Every structure is written in C-alpha cells, then in structure tokens.
Amino acid sequence: MCGHSSGTIGFPLRLLAREVYDKVCRIKGEDACALITGEERIEPPNARYFLCTAEAMPRNGGNRAFVALDEAQIGADRERGHIFTDRLLNARGREETMLLGSSTLEPMVRKLVPEAQIEERPRFSTLTHAGSAKLSRLPPRSAIVAFSIEQVYQVAELLRRFRGGAAVVMGALSPQTRNRQVELFQSGEVDYIVATDAIGMGLNLDVHHVAFAALSKFDGLRQRRLVPAEMAQIAGRAGRHQTDGSFGTLSGSRRGAPLELSEDEIHAIENHQFAPVTHLFWREPNPRFDTLDVLIGDLESRPMEEGLALAPEAIDLAVLKRLAEQPDIAADVKTAGNVRRFWEACQLPDFRQQGADAHARFVARLWSDLRHDYIGADYVAARISELDNPSGDIDTLQGRLSAIRSWAYICQRPDWVLARDEMAARARSAEAKLSDALHQKLTERFVNRRTSVLMKGMGKDAGLLRVELKDDGQVTVEDQPIGHLDGFRFVVDADASSEERKLMLAAAEKHMASLLAQKAQKLVADELGELRIENGCILRGDQPVAQLEKGKSPSRPRLLMAKELGQLDPAHRTRLEDALQLWLEEQLAPLAPLRALEDAATDPEAGTEVRALLLTLADRNGTTRREDAGLAHVPKEKRPFLRRLGVTIGSLDVFVPALLKPAPRQLLKRLGIDNRPVRDAMEAVHDGENQLAAGYRRAGKQAIRIDMAEKLFRAAHESRAKAPQSKDARGFRVDSALATSMGLLPESFRSLMRDAGFRPGQPVELAEGALGPPQPVAWTWRAPRKDFAPRKTDRGPRKPRKDFKGKDFKGKDFKGKGGRNANPSEPVPARREPKGDGGQAFAGLADLLKKG
Template identity: 65%
Template sequence: MRAVLGPTNTGKTHLAIERMCGHSSGMMGFPLRLLAREVYDRVRAIKGDDAVALITGEERIEPPNARYFLCTAEAMDRRGSGANGPHAFVAVDEAQLGADPERGHIFTDRLLNARGRDETMILGSATLEPMIRKLIPRAELVERPRFSTLTHAGSAKLSRLPPRSAVVAFSVEQVYAMAEALRRFRGGAAVVMGALSPETRNRQVELFQNGEVNYIVATDAIGMGLNLDLDHVAFAALTKFDGRRKRRLTPAEMAQIAGRAGRHQRDGSFGTLTGGGSRTGAPLEFTEEEIFAIEEHRFAPLTHLFWREAEPRFDTLATLIGDLEAKPEHEALKPAPQAIDLAVLKRLAEEPIADTVRGSGSVRRFWEACSLPDFRSVGVDSHARFVARLWEDLRGGYLGADFVAARIAELDRVQGDIDTLQGRIAAIRSWAYICQRPDWVLARDEMAARARAVEAKLSDALHARLTERFVNRRTTILMKSLGQDASALPVSLEPDGRVTVEGEPIGRLEGFRFGVDPDATLADRKMLLAAGERALPAILTQRADNLLGERLGELEIAAGAIMWQGRELAKIVMPPDFGEARLEFAREVTMLPDAARARLEAGLSAWLAAQLEPLAPLRKLAEAARDPGAGSEARALLITLIDAGGVVSREKAGLEHLPKEMRPFLRKLGVTFGALDIFAAALLKPAPRRLLHALALDRRPLQEAMLPVLAEQERLPAGYRPAGTQAIRVDLAEKILRAAFDKRAKAGERVTKGEGPQPRKAKAGARFRLDLSLPISIGLEEDNARRLLGSAGFRYHRARDLAEGALGPPAPDSWTWRPRRAGSSGGDARHGREDRGRARSEKPRGARKGPPRKGPPSGDRRPRPPKPDTSPARSGGAFDGLAELLGKKAGE
C-alpha cells in the first residue's frame, strides 16, 4: 500500500490513473461525482467504452465487461471488490476528507478497508501523514512537490482582476453578485457550484477553458480536483457557514482552493477582492501566518479522523442506532457527528411509522431509505417526511413504474429561472438515486434512463440561463479583439439587418441608419460605435445592393415618403402635373459611397415610377388643365377636381360657369357629371385612393377596399357621400339616382293606339312609382335609400290607408320630384324640408281620423291619397293588375 501525499498541482490523480491503467482491473473513489465523471472520460478515452464503468449515487454506467470502475466514495465497494473478487488496483482520492464532519466516516472506512489485489493507493494532502502512520503503519509514504509556485498577490478590485482568474464565494447570493459584476465590467463569467449537475458544470467550465470568458465564479467546490487553466484565485470571502456555524476557513482549506491557480509548470497567485470585508468594515485580508502557510504548503497535521460503524447490525432499529453511535476503538479515530441519514433514522424511529419496521430485512431496507441523500438541502424535518412517504411505498415491495414515471414527468419542465431549475435538478437527482437502487423500482433501467434524460434536459436549460444571465459574449470579444484599433473587428451584416462581430450583435441597421444595440453598457457604446462607423461604408454598400437586388418588395410609400423597415429613405415631391416625382433622400443615404448612392437613387426612382402608375388618370386631368385650348372654365373645373382628389360635389364645382359644349370634352377625360357629384370614376378604385393617401395628398380617412356602402362615420373617406346613417360611394349613388330619373322619365310616357309609348316631358311634382330594390341590393337600408334620393330632389309619399272595412291591397307608395332651389345643399342631412315631409308622411297607419285635409299635397303635411287611374295608359306592376281584378269583381 502506498500513500501519495502533497499539495494541489502535484499530479497525484494523474499518477493514480496511469497506475490503474497499467493493471488488469481497478477502482477509484472520488469526493465528487463531477471529479468521478472527469476521470471516467479520461480513462474511457484510453481503455474504450466497454471496459470502463461510472458509478455514482445518481448514475450508473456499467458495461457487462467493465474492468475499470470510477466511483464516488459512497458508491464504491468498501473493500475495493467487484463481481469477480478484489480489483487489481484500488485508489481513494482526497482521503484527508476523513476529517470532514458530514462525510468523513465514509473516507475513513475506505482508507481502512478498501484494498487492491496488487496495488492500493491513498491520495491526499500532506496533513494526512500522521493519520496514515497511526492507522496504517506499514504504508509507504510518498510526498510529491508542487509543480509550480503559488504567491500572494494582495487585494484587487473586481474590475481590475487579471484575465484567467477565478472568484471564490461561499453563498449562492454572493456567487450571483460577483458574476453579475463581472458581466458588466469584463463581459461575463462562467459559474460553478456544487449543486450543478455534471453536464451543466462541464459546459460552464468549457466556456472558461475555450476562452469564451476569462473569468469563473465558483464556490469552494472548485477546490476538489477541478483542473482549470487558472492564473489567479481571488477570494470574495474568507468565512463560510459549515452547517453549524459561520467560521473562518482554515489555512489548509484556503490552500486547497488557492492551489487551483497555476497549471503544471505555470505559476499561480492568490489574493482577495477589495470591498469584500466584514460587516465591521475591516478589510478582507489574509494574515501573515496564512500567507506563509499557503505559499510554503505547511499546515497543521490532522489529529483525528471521523469514524462510524460501516457494517451495523440490523436486528432492530434500536440495535442499528446503537451500532451507528458506537465509539471507535482506535485513539486516532473519533465518533462521527450525527449526519443527516442518522438524524432521519432517529427521527422516524420515534414516530408510528417505526411499528411497520419488523425483522432484519425490513430494518436494512428502512436504513437504506433513510440513507437517501438530501439533494434538495431542505433539512432533517422535510427530508424525513420525504423518506417516510418513500417508505410507505417501499415496504410493500417495489415502486410501480407508472408512479415513478409520473414523478419524473412532473419535473420535466425547462421553464423558470436559475433557482427554479436548480430546485428541479436537485429533485430529479433524488429520483435518479431511487431508480439506481437494485430492489426499489420496477423497470429500473428504463426509469433510470428517463431520470438521466430529464436531468440532462434541465442541465442544458440551466446552462442556457446561466450563460444568458452572466455572460456578455459581445463585450468579451470587444475586450479581446478591439484593443485600440476599431478596424481590427471582423464586422459583418446579417440578412435581418443585425451588425455582428464574430456572430455577436453590436447594433442594427434600420433602413440605412446604424444604431448601437440598446442593451449595450455605457462602457461598450464607444467601442460599438467605433467598430460600426469604421465598417459603415462597406456595410451600407452591401445593404444598398441587397435592397435593389432582392428586397424591393419590402419598400412602401407612406406619409409622402419611401419607407423601408420603418425608416424614411426619401421624401416624395410630386409636381403639379403629377409627372415624374422628385426624391429628397435622407441623411443616412447620403453617407453611401458615390457609386452606391447613384445606383440606389436610380433604382428607387424607377421603382417609384412603377408604383405611381395608378395615378395615370389624375395625370391625364392635370395635362388637360394645362392645355390653353381647354378654356378657362373647363380648366378651372379640372383644377378643382384635381385638388379634391378626383371627387367634388356639384355645389363646389362651379358648373354654372361651365359652357355645356365643354362637357363632352371633359367626359372624354373620364369625368362624370352626376346628379350630386362630379368625379373621375377611375380614381375611385382602391389603388389610386391608397396611393393618394400614402402620398399625403388626401388627408381624409383611408378606405382600403372602397366598399360600396359604409357605416356612419365622423369623417367620410374620399369618394363617399352621406346617406342617412350610412355612406355610399359616389359612383353607385349616381347609378341609383340615374335609375330614379329614368323611372320618372318613363312614368311620363304616353301611349298612342298603334304607335306604342311616346315620350313626353314629365311635369315637376307629378307622381310616379319607384322600386328601391337597386339601392337595397347595393347595401343601403331602405330608409337611407330614401334619404339619398331626397338629397337629389325626390320626395317620398306614403299611400293612404284603406278605409275601414275595405278589401284589397293598399295603393302603392309614390314619389315626386322637384328641382332643388339654386344654392341649396346637396347633402341629405341638410335637407330639413324633405326630412320633415318624409317624417309626416310616415306616421303609423290609422293615426289620423276623419277625412283628409283639403288643399294640394305638401311636404309640410300628409298628402291626399291619389285618385284611382283607370286609363289604359296607366303603367304599373302587380298592384295595378290586382286593383283591376278587384274592380271587375265589384262590378259583377
């Protein structure tokens, strides 16, 4: 047996790996599963996957023909044996942990009992030497010197730490605070804590090892065999809570952590952070004695190791507890303080659940349940309750696969912050441990695989959260690459407009305007601006060529300008003749190199000319308005029509000054002279209306689809006129009114025998019938259709009710038309006289008693019912035929 002792960075673990690989089989025990996993990967690379096994409390990778076993100290066989007997080589790493109050008895037991068939190696600190001499007198002692020197570097501010440094803290809150500060000052840090899963820890360490970050923040877990390329270790605190009290670190503990600085032949340094002193204001400093001890690797030797009976009797719970609390016989050993497994056992032994534990097999199984590690760190009470629930399921046999799968599925969620994910990882570690037990879970291999998969998934999510919160890769790149020369940065433009350096965004091009990333710190902004402006000409040229080549479809016209990605590229200045528009380019476009700017201006001008094509009818009107041969009156009307966007009411058109002989000339230009409006029908289509609105030439509300009828609005879009509680497009209003005038004209025809209908001028005020099916089919409500007709001079007359006792259908309603007075308004809302007449004519039938009043019909009172017309020239619909039939029957 050989004991290899010495400080950190002496190559003890490396030596043990070499010795084990030289034997036919071997087993090594480690204090952390992180370290066991690291060595497992190294040995597997040498011996192959089928020959190497990894066994920890939560994970078991054991090929059938495995010959080399890497284990945590708790998971390794206490005598170093395997299925085929003792292994040829056995080693226990960090054996000085036998003095640890919580886990020391495990390491002491392996130190005393684990033996290899051919070779046994104990690895540990030089402070273990007196214990080796007392407990294993025949062991060969080998002391190995440190490969590099370790020197004290004093105190430093966090912002002035040298690259490749580790900051050590002793609470989660302090770890987070240090990592946040390093993110602001230095671009970020990797985070390593004992609660992390191996996958998360390895990926965080990889960030540091690969140089993506220059700093790492860790708890004292960093002191247990993690091999890092560190140059400096800075202590953020020199005290920690050990589970019982808050105390100052011992020099040996300080050295274990500080010794991570320096790798192989490279020297390292250690120190403290300024501003991390005690609550009394005292600075955070090492004492002279501590500095000497760390630099010279001289520490007080261990005076005892903790021991607990490793093979207790399982007759009863009382016997088991008695054996576990028994005192050791050797003077170098002390009874282990009460660990959480024994505390849980004693707590449950006092409760009614103890009555269910009968027989040695049941007592052994109950002790195994109590030995479940408190991965969640919830304390004795809460952990005892969890064990009690577990025992209720275990005492009847196995845990059902469905039950375990459901518990694992409950934890299979990657949402939440860092603390939430760490809590789920701790919980899944408990179930991973349960699934590794050989006689606890049905379908053990499948459940264990599920638990490992969920832990890996949660670990990936936790790594992402840690990196997102504590690593600013952009700042790290800037610190490494920028220096004093902004042109040294490899700046590139992404398709989505992001400007990046080695894949990290430093800003964004919106249109052709460069903006620094809003998340950048104040210290970074100067570097980002320098990098962006230096590369801007080339980036803008690339941007312009990309726009003209593939992204013209992203351009739009809005607010009288050409817009791209919410930014104005150029204002559009329309000439009075609506000919070729002029572009006034934005300032950022003028920063383009001359050749690129010329190409962009030509391309945008050609694109705009195509976009303005729907305004060709307006351009045609403008050309006619400039023609002196058109006459001043026609030109005045055209100018009025152009200014109004193609639609103007008759009252505002000034038609009284326009000679009638000029109307054909205007109609050829597409101008329609309606009963209420003068308009160019081609400009009532959606495309020209949208374009006029986008060019800021039409300030009225925009109606995208130019629907036939709209609901009532405060401000009407261009091309519509009010019709009661609705609005109708002016060309459709003209269609309705034209049909009404045609109906009135048809009602004025006379019939001559043998000659057919002959036209005659309809008298003003003559009554006729009007079918409202056309406006209703367009979408106008019946009442609103009457109002529209009323605005053009048509008046609605409701037929008189049938006399009481009379048979047959009532007479149909009728209409009259009178020309509006000069200067009257065209809007139906302002036709008070028509509204009043219609309101009186629409009183409920039977509301008025007695004979009708004498006098001619008037809009101010109810009209007399029309006399029956029995002449053969009468024209009508179904009502006329029905009246004639009823008349015949009355004559009979």
C-alpha cells in the first residue's frame, strides 16, 4: 500500500487495524494516515492511507489507488460473512486490489472474480503433530486453546499453581487488555498463554507448541467439532517464519473421552490441505428504505449469483425484526430517512453478548433519543461515568468494558451525539482505565509471580537471579519474598503453598552462601566494625580479633577467636563466631581454584600420578617448575582432567592462571601461606629484584609473569610449526613484537627464550650499498630437557654386556648361547659404546637418534 499514492485496507479485527496503522504512521507520518473502526476514528484532513475494520471500510474502497481486504475467507462466516463478501465483490482500487486469505478461498475467487491473479505464499516453517500431553508436561512457550470461559479459567488456574501462571486471551476482552496479556507472554514473564479461538486470528506470538484443550465449540446454533481448516488456523500460531512448531491435544481431562485428532485431521494440518470453500454468505448491501417491511424484505432476499448463499439471520436483522413488531416504534418509523436511521441503530454491535432480546431492549432505549435528533451529551456523560469504575472482580470489569465499548461505538457516529469528540475521548479514557484494571485482575488471579520467578530459577540461569537480603532479614528473589533469615537459618514464607515451599527451599539453597555472607557482613560490621586479614590474623585496626591456624588444607585455615572475646556470653559468642566464620569464607573466595586442586588431590578416582602432581601444585600455591612436576608419570588421557581444573602445562612451568591474579596472591601473602614478595598489580613484566616475586620467573635482568612467558613460548612454537621443514631450511622467525609490548627488553627476551630451548642465529648484514631493514634472525629450537622417568624392569640385576663375538668387553669368554643376537626377542637397554671402536660408537649414536 505504501508504494501507492493512496490506499485502504480492511481488517477483521480492530486490534490488527491499530497495529498496521502504527506501522504506516512510522513510514508516512501521522498526517497522512487514518484509523477508522467502529469504536475509534482518527482521520486527519489530508489523510491518504486508511486502515479500517471491514465493517468501517468503504464499499467501493473509497476511490483510492490501492485497496486490500485481509482474511477474505471470513466471507464464509455465519455472522460477519456477508460484510466480507460485499467488500470482496465491490471494493476496488484504481491501480491495484489485493484479496488476502486462505487458499481454501481460491475456487470462489476464480468463480466470482475471474480476472484475479492467484499468488501463493507458502509457510516457511513446518507444523508437526506432537501427540497428547498432560498439562504438567507441556513445554515452555505453549498456548492452550479452550472454547469456553470456564475452561480457560480452569486451565489458567492450574498453570498458576504448577507453572507460575499464564496469560489469558479471550474475544470478550478489550483490545487493550488483550495486548497487555499478550505482552505478559511475549516478555517471558509467563511461559504459557490460555486462549479461546480468538488466538487464531490477528495475534503474532512467540509460540512453540499449541495444545487443544477441546476440539468442539458452540457456533451459535449447535455444539460441533472444529473442521480441519479451523484447527489449522489455531495450530498455525505455533512457529514463526522459519521456526518450526508443533501441535497436539491436552490429556488428563476428567470429563468425557480423551481428546484425539484423527489421522486425516493431522495429515490435513501438517500438509495444509483443506476442503475448499463452496459458498460465501451474502446479504443485500443496498436495501431500500421505503418502509420497514421493504427493508426487511430486501435484507432477506436471496442472491442471484451462483456461489453465494443467503446469510443467516445476524444480530442486527434479528433486532430490527423484533423492534419492527412493536407498535410504538413502527408508528414513528415512517419516512425513508427514519427507516435508514433506525436501521443504523439496529446495526449497533452486541458487545455485551447478551443475545437478541436483551440487545433489542438496549437499542430501543437508544432509539427513543435518536428519533428526536441527538442523544444529549449530559446523558452520555452520565452513562460513561457510571461505567468508569475500575473496582470489582473480573466478571464485573468485563461487563463494564463491554458496555463502555458500546458507548464508544455510539460516540463515533457523526450524527448521534452532541459534543461527539469530547464524549468519544471520555469513552476511550474509561475503556483504557477499565482495560488496565482487568489486566491487573487477570494477572493477580492467574499469575503467581513468585512461582514464575522460582520456576525460571530452577533452570540453567538460576545464578543470574537477583537475590536480596533486606535490612529486616527478609529474603527476596526478583523482588518477590520467599522467606527470611532467623539468625543463620532460612525460614520459608508461612503463606507459601506446599508446591511453592519446595521451589523456595531449592532457590534458597542455591543462594544460601551469598545470603549468609551478607548476614554475616552486617553482623560483623555492627559488632566489630571493619576487619582485615594480615600476617595470619584477623585484625580490627591493630587489634587482633582471631588467629588463623593451619587447617586441614592451606586454603582452609582454622579460626581461633581472640582471648578477649572469650568474656562474651556463650550464646552471643557462638553467634559472633558463626558470623566471623562466614565473613572469612567470603574473604577466602579468591582461593577457590586452589581449593579445587586440594579437593581433586584427595579424590581416589584421579589416580596416584595426577594426585601427586596436584599435591605438588597445591603445596606450591599453584605454580611449580616442569621438571619438578613429574609429568612423565601422568597418563595423557588424564590431561583433560587437569585442564578442567584450570591447570596449564607450559614449556617450563606447570601453573594455574587463576592463581596468578593480584587478589589470590595478596591473600596468600596476608594469610602467611606464601611469604614470597607479591606484586600489587601482578603486571606482566617488572625489573628484576633480589628475591623473585611469587608467580614470576627470571628473564635476564627482568622478571616476567609465568603465564605471559608461556604466551611467548607458544607463539614461538607456532612459528616453528609453520616454518618449512626441508633440509635447506635455516631455522624459523620469532616475532619479538609481543615481548616488546609486554615491556620485555631484547636482552631479557633472548635470555628467557634460551631457557625454553630457543637459540637465535647470527644476524645477517646487508650487502654493501643495499637499503632496507635487516634480514630477520633465524631461530632454532632444541628441547632443554625431558620429563625422565625411572626405567621399569623386572629382569633383576644388570648383567655384563657382551660384544657381538660372544665375549664381554673385558675379553673374557661369554658362557651364553651365541652372544647379543642369540635371543633377538630379549629387550636390550640403550648403552654407551666404547670409544675404541668407532663403528660401534656410530651404531650406538644412530640408535640414540632413532629414539629421538
């Protein structure tokens, strides 16, 4: 539409018209756009693009360049079908007309509009039947569809108890309330939405699964089973664009037989194959207004064109016929003008859904004022004021909303109400207030925010929940109270149900450490003030509060209260000691990687070799030289286990990078566990000192942090791996830019690299007269050492070695059976050949080379 100079679109719902109106306003500006529905009218003087409901849409399209009718298959609907059929037959744009709808309408379009071009837009995602499931087994982001208000409320109440709640969408809700409920679901505050078949049209939701709580509904005449096209309209809410969806039924119903979709219905929904529409409902769109009898006769006249069927008696025609039978009304409605005006009054929608008789009485009261020209503004204002009351339960608010929608419709008529604009604004304001109140009531009844928050907390993101401890000891999760701390014991909220108690206890257990730490901090701050750890003591200022003695492991010191605190009464002293212990646990948090090493070292499943390495690492506070680590004993299949613990096996060192940060190094120093100097910032490189700081290794006259040194070694090894491996290759290039960026001097860099087995070649000078940068220095590498392990043998004491001629090296005869080659299968240890025999020495050297 926006590609044309003007246009009109007719929608089946006021909600859809408003949604598209907002989009077009962002593209064309508000001055160019109009919104016209039965209850709302925004029409700037220079409007060129009109977004309307089908009933408010001009019959001929308004003589605009573009005209579209959405959901044109509603022409087969018993109540509103004749409106859509009339627009399908008569609404045309000067340049382009689009009829949007289901493919089931195609035969009727070809018959009634033979010049139309048919274009298909296939669904990108697939719908899959998922079978039947209990309410408690439905996956998140599910929609449950029912066909009565009682069943909607029942399902929503069950979801509130077991899943934290659900949003509710029904046709009886106002568009504002429906939007707010949809937003509740879309925002993720609840994972379920319970709806009537109103969900099947005009709502774009992030639904992954649709579950039918019923497969039949009352259509105004009888209770009948849904046809496959209706099922597909609802099931199609699952999945969006290229995201696949699923559908099924709800099991566990206490009434009637279990719900089951037939194989034909499943096949039709999954493959989008439905019976075509065979007729559209029609009613005379231009009746004569000579008399009431002539008007009724025209409205009941049958269509002459094939494919069209007379529309069943709608609510407006039923009201017209009932009121025409009343003598006092029939006597007043004589002229053509009065007949037309009376018919317009009868077309007032039955928002209250009270039936033809009750609605006829309301229209009769309305006509008593309209026949005398206008409805008084005071009367309308009084009626709106009566309804503008946001108190009451859900049913009361729904009744008021339906009534206020009727007055909103009345106030939109151009010739019905005096001070029309003011009264329309009052009606919209009252509708908005009632909609907000109804949304609040629905949320309070069907959404348990506390349970919803706790249910989400049981998932993988539980650590991201905002858990707070209030000053009064109350514990909240995302501002929802779940209990309180009684001393250092968590007590569940007394108002919680049995299901909620389990969730609350689980949530509290996950966050209990932080909650107790907060409580302890507050208690310690109130009782003792600011504390710090220094030289293995907990100090308040310069006064010791407690000593930290060696515990079962270095990272778990034992707390020994100062003698001065022994004068406290036992109960208060115990309470303070518990608080101090919790305070200490939080202070020791930076040593978590060291604790992980200690715990793994006591795990028998780690194996003796790995446990020995972990004990060495823990004893040396997370760093050890490679030659002291005993890596030759550690099986290769155990190395992933070490990596999961955060252990890095480097070229020269085995270390835990997490323990090279300032916080753990300084804490180890203050605890008295590591007395080596500690750099405050643990910078990558610093000038050398007499005593090497913890976590560093020498690099010439400087010192470099162990993990930074390993970074340089790995970069050099990567360069070596990429270098050509041919015989003519003369080493590889090592880029010193990374070392320079760390602050390492060239001499220090070369010294550090030599420790790892790297040797720089001689610089190549440029030829005389040549210009440009010098040729890069070629480096070579040779392993500085190996991780030797003692040779395992069970052959007993070593015997004298023999030469190839059956004699030992002392010239004595060998009493064996043929010398060295007598038993080729016997393993022979590597040996140093005698210097006197060059051939044997060369053979021994070749043997060594083969072994690397």
